[in-house]
Amino acid sequence: MAHEDHDAIYDLLAARGVSRRDFLAYCGSIAALLGLSEAYVPQIAAAVNRGARLKPAIWLNGGACTGCTEAIAQADSPDVATIVLEILSLDFIETLSMAQGEDALAAAEAVFEEPGYILIYEGSVMKGFDGNALRIGGITGLEELEHAAPNAAAIVAVGSCAVDGGFVMARPNPADATGVSMYLQEKGIDTPVVNLPTCPVNPEWVVAILVDVLLLGTLETGAILDKLDRHGRPKYIFGQTIHDNCPRRGHFENGNFVYEFGTEQEALGYCLYPVGCKGPQTYTNCPIVRWNRRASWCVEAGSPCIGCGSLDWVDVGAPFLNRHRDLPLPEVGNTQPNTIAGVVAGIAAAGLAVHAVGMKATGRTSGGAPYEEMKERDKKRMKKGGGE
Amino acid sequence: MARAVVDPLTRIEGHLRVEVEVNDGVVTDAWVSGGLYRGMETILLDRRPSDAFYVSQRICGVCPVSHGHASTMSTEDALGITIPNNARIIRNLIEAAQYIHSHILWFYALAALDYVDPVKALEADIADTYALAQAAGTGVSDFGAVAQRLQTFVDGGQLSIFTNGWFGHPAYAQDMPAELHLIAVAHYLEALEMQAVAAEIIAIIGGKFPHFMTSVPGGTTFVPTEQKLDDILFRFMRLNDWVTNTMIPDTLAIAPFYAGALEYGGGHGNFLSWGMFNTESPEMTDRYMPGGVVMTGRGLTVEDPDPAQVVEFVEHAWYDSPTGLHPSEGETNGMFDEYNTDNRYSWNKAPRYDGESIEAGPLSRMLVSYLRGVQPVQEIVDGALAALGAAGRPEVLVSLLGRIAARNLETKVVADWSLEWCNELIEAVAGGDSSYFQPHSVDQGAGAGLWEAPRGALGHWIDIQSGKIARYQVVTPSTWNVSSRDAEGIRGPMEEALVGTPVIDVERPLEACRVARSFDP
Numbered sequence: 001m002a003h004e005d006h007d008a009i010y011d012l013l014a015a016r017g018v019s020r021r022d023f024l025a026y027c028g029s030i031a032a033l034l035g036l037s038e039a040y041v042p043q044i045a046a047a048v049n050r051g052a053r054l055k056p057a058i059w060l061n062g063g064a065c066t067g068c069t070e071a072i073a074q075a076d077s078p079d080v081a082t083i084v085l086e087i088l089s090l091d092f093i094e095t096l097s098m099a100q101g102e103d104a105l106a107a108a109e110a111v112f113e114e115p116g117y118i119l120i121y122e123g124s125v126m127k128g129f130d131g132n133a134l135r136i137g138g139i140t141g142l143e144e145l146e147h148a149a150p151n152a153a154a155i156v157a158v159g160s161c162a163v164d165g166g167f168v169m170a171r172p173n174p175a176d177a178t179g180v181s182m183y184l185q186e187k188g189i190d191t192p193v194v195n196l197p198t199c200p201v202n203p204e205w206v207v208a209i210l211v212d213v214l215l216l217g218t219l220e221t222g223a224i225l226d227k228l229d230r231h232g233r234p235k236y237i238f239g240q241t242i243h244d245n246c247p248r249r250g251h252f253e254n255g256n257f258v259y260e261f262g263t264e265q266e267a268l269g270y271c272l273y274p275v276g277c278k279g280p281q282t283y284t285n286c287p288i289v290r291w292n293r294r295a296s297w298c299v300e301a302g303s304p305c306i307g308c309g310s311l312d313w314v315d316v317g318a319p320f321l322n323r324h325r326d327l328p329l330p331e332v333g334n335t336q337p338n339t340i341a342g343v344v345a346g347i348a349a350a351g352l353a354v355h356a357v358g359m360k361a362t363g364r365t366s367g368g369a370p371y372e373e374m375k376e377r378d379k380k381r382m383k384k385g386g387g388e
Numbered sequence: 389m390a391r392a393v394v395d396p397l398t399r400i401e402g403h404l405r406v407e408v409e410v411n412d413g414v415v416t417d418a419w420v421s422g423g424l425y426r427g428m429e430t431i432l433l434d435r436r437p438s439d440a441f442y443v444s445q446r447i448c449g450v451c452p453v454s455h456g457h458a459s460t461m462s463t464e465d466a467l468g469i470t471i472p473n474n475a476r477i478i479r480n481l482i483e484a485a486q487y488i489h490s491h492i493l494w495f496y497a498l499a500a501l502d503y504v505d506p507v508k509a510l511e512a513d514i515a516d517t518y519a520l521a522q523a524a525g526t527g528v529s530d531f532g533a534v535a536q537r538l539q540t541f542v543d544g545g546q547l548s549i550f551t552n553g554w555f556g557h558p559a560y561a562q563d564m565p566a567e568l569h570l571i572a573v574a575h576y577l578e579a580l581e582m583q584a585v586a587a588e589i590i591a592i593i594g595g596k597f598p599h600f601m602t603s604v605p606g607g608t609t610f611v612p613t614e615q616k617l618d619d620i621l622f623r624f625m626r627l628n629d630w631v632t633n634t635m636i637p638d639t640l641a642i643a644p645f646y647a648g649a650l651e652y653g654g655g656h657g658n659f660l661s662w663g664m665f666n667t668e669s670p671e672m673t674d675r676y677m678p679g680g681v682v683m684t685g686r687g688l689t690v691e692d693p694d695p696a697q698v699v700e701f702v703e704h705a706w707y708d709s710p711t712g713l714h715p716s717e718g719e720t721n722g723m724f725d726e727y728n729t730d731n732r733y734s735w736n737k738a739p740r741y742d743g744e745s746i747e748a749g750p751l752s753r754m755l756v757s758y759l760r761g762v763q764p765v766q767e768i769v770d771g772a773l774a775a776l777g778a779a780g781r782p783e784v785l786v787s788l789l790g791r792i793a794a795r796n797l798e799t800k801v802v803a804d805w806s807l808e809w810c811n812e813l814i815e816a817v818a819g820g821d822s823s824y825f826q827p828h829s830v831d832q833g834a835g836a837g838l839w840e841a842p843r844g845a846l847g848h849w850i851d852i853q854s855g856k857i858a859r860y861q862v863v864t865p866s867t868w869n870v871s872s873r874d875a876e877g878i879r880g881p882m883e884e885a886l887v888g889t890p891v892i893d894v895e896r897p898l899e900a901c902r903v904a905r906s907f908d909p
Binding site: 053054063064065067073074076079081084085088090091092093094096097100101103105107129132133136137138168170171172174175199200260261262266267291292296297298299301306308314318319322 | 594
């Protein structure tokens with residue numbers, strides 16, 4: 001791309017109130033998030049040029065705790081102000097909209113009339129009590145979704161609740177909750193849905209997907225669909241397990257474990273598998289992207305992963321602090337490295353000492369590592385979870 | 389007579405409908421309706437107590453830390469677990485971070501637009517804005533750049549989250565200078581940064597926010613390193629500076645233009661606090677913000693809180709479970725017939741304390757702490773009362789403006805304590821205390837976690853049988869505040885606070901929205 005093109009873009013951005021430095025910073029971080037090289041930064045930058053008009057977007061809250069709205073407020077590249085002032089025209093979002101009542105709904109209605117907007121959905125789809133488990137503006141949440149979905153260019157289901165009902169659909173599912181894509185399928189509405197699980201959603205993923213569809217134009221070309229797995233999740237985010245990228249992985253391999261919270265082993269940063277870590281079966285890139293502007297993430301704070309990014313995460317993951325002897329085989333996508341499948345299969349099949357599984361099943365030691373003697377502590381505590 | 393309906397009430401957590409009856413420009417009756425039923429308490433049945441720590445946080449994505457703690461404390465109460473001192477301090481710190489986060493977010497991102505008109509800010513003179521900021525003793529931003537960003541945004545013609553806002557509404561203080569509107573807009577943007585800094589502290593201690601990971605029954609999984617302690621302290625210092633030098637001066641600068649809001653919005657005048665931030669004593673009344681009950685109808689005095697006095701009614705809510713039960717025996721069986729303000733009209737039950745409809749929140753905590761002689765609370769409240777021309781009259785706090793002031797002043801008190809607690813933890817760790825978790829076995833017992841979310845009194849009640857949850861009930865702050873009418877037809881606290889609110893424009897009842905939003909529901 002020629003320099004003069006750059007300058008034209010920067011002028012346009014300056015007119016929108018975005019500084020050149022800020023813009024390059026967020027294009028760079030976006031490229032990294034999308035797994036693209038720096039070479040794509042000009043392409044991302046150029047894409048901005050296409051849209052003199054901000055893309056209209058609507059954020060609906062279903063059976064939500066508002067945690068995903070909270071999460072998006074924690075984004076920093078770009079930050080939430082940039083998103084709502086200079087990237088999207090987010091004309092309706094219950095938690096942030098200045099407008100109230102009928103006037104707020106009218107703002108949404110104006111967007112619904114013109115096909116092509118982005119619909120972001122937070123929270124479960126509430127089918128209970130004929131949809132009256134959720135009432136907004138005198139109608140049910142179901143009616144709202146059915147009204148908003150057909151004209152949307154795409155729906156981004158943020159957080160596990162929107163993806164499959166999340167914790168709300170955990171047994172006995174008292175409010176008959178489900179996910180956006182499941183509900184739309186029932187109703188025969190074929191708007192594409194991008195699923196971004198975890199509880200709440202990680203804001204970096206929302207930003208990545210918005211850039212993907214808005215700036216790279218992958219929605220219009222259909223390219224976005226090629227980036228999704230069979231559950232509608234972007235493969236570049238949900239293609240590897242937490243275990244794959246965990247900084248504590250080395251301790252797993254070496255058989256160094258935390259058996260009780262708050263101990264010296266935790267101070268040494270040992271592996272949390274025996275206290276229930278669901279990292280081996282949970283497909284997200286949390287260890288890389290981390291949380292809250294990269295401040296930390298669950299395992300770094302001494303907590304086992306509870307698998308909030310898995311489908312049906314509560315019933316699959318609980319009891320959270322127990323090491324699962326029989327892993328329900330997770331939704332293994334097509335992109336899994338063999339090593340991971342090996343770990344999962346190994347754990348499911350074997351009642352072996354954990355460290356031995358780690359050494360052998362990863363296949364990192366060809367022909368199998370010589371098994372260590374089972375540690376005394378392991379023998380005593382094989383069936384124990386972390387706190388109980 | 390006219391009925392006005394605001395549905396949805398935006399800029400809150402969750403789904404709320406506010407319906408008011410207006411006579412001669414004043415609200416004479418009100419109904420508030422919670423719009424969502426998920427059945428959390430039913431979902432938790434037959435699971436492990438520690439699972440409730442994680443799952444029950446999902447009740448509220450704005451105050452998950454408090455739900456997590458109330459849940460964990462209920463289990464610890466049931467099983468007789470005493471947590472290590474380091475865990476106590478760490479829990480206070482993560483709660484402090486959440487309080488600061490939540491209060492900043494509420495005041496600037498949620499409530500401020502009811503008092504500040506962004507369009508009016510466009511009329512500001514930049515030089516005068518700097519002068520006003522200095523005179524008010526509040527933070528200076530690049531006001532010119534903010535004004536330009538705002539102008540560019542407005543000129544673009546797409547108003548995003550400001551679409552259909554009630555710009556130029558006559559209830560905005562007409563004498564508030566454009567420069568003060570611009571200062572507030574600039575600080576709205578800064579606040580978005582500061583709430584995220586506070587959330588980073590929660591992430592450092594708790595793994596992530598919302599929905600943190602570490603305060604499991606028995607203590608905490610977080611073992612601080614020197615580096616982590618430094619990361620936490622640095623952020624608390626930055627927040628303390630901003631709260632002290634921006635948030636508090638902003639509050640005091642804007643409040644005089646809305647002095648009329650001292651005259652209404654007080655409601656029943658009944659206040660409950662279970663007490664917040666643990667000292668080494670296990671008593672609720674020994675907490676940094678002690679527990680207490682104030683019934684102003686009986687005078688400005690405080691009594692000790694008694695959890696046995698809580699019952700929940702469901703006559704006007706969509707449940708067919710038995711009514712009038714204590715939460716330790718409570719049931720949650722949803723049913724829906726129709727929205728009817730004469731009958732059932734909300735998913736919110738009606739909790740009552742000693743038979744009274746009672747308010748929860750920062751105003752409750754600050755009043756109880758003030759009356760109990762908590763020194764930093766007395767100092768800051770007395771200072772603010774003097775600044776508002778109400779020196780020596782704490783009773784004026786029972787109002788819309790008082791409720792807002794209490795929340796903002798509490799932010800400063802907590803921000804000061806947070807630095808104290810950082811040092812307390814650093815000294816404990818440096819002194820060789822390396823205990824963070826109390827191992828325990830889980831068999832059976834019943835207990836309660838009575839605690840305070842930023843938005844008020846929170847209780848989790850648990851009954852554990854054979855290591856699993858046999859009964860679980862939660863009474864959230866918004867259950868108290870957004871309560872539907874009870875068996876006697878007595879209004880909930882928010883409904884009662886709405887009565888008497890002046891409304892200039894029935895079609896756009898901004899003043900009623902302010903009162904509802906002041907509870908931070």
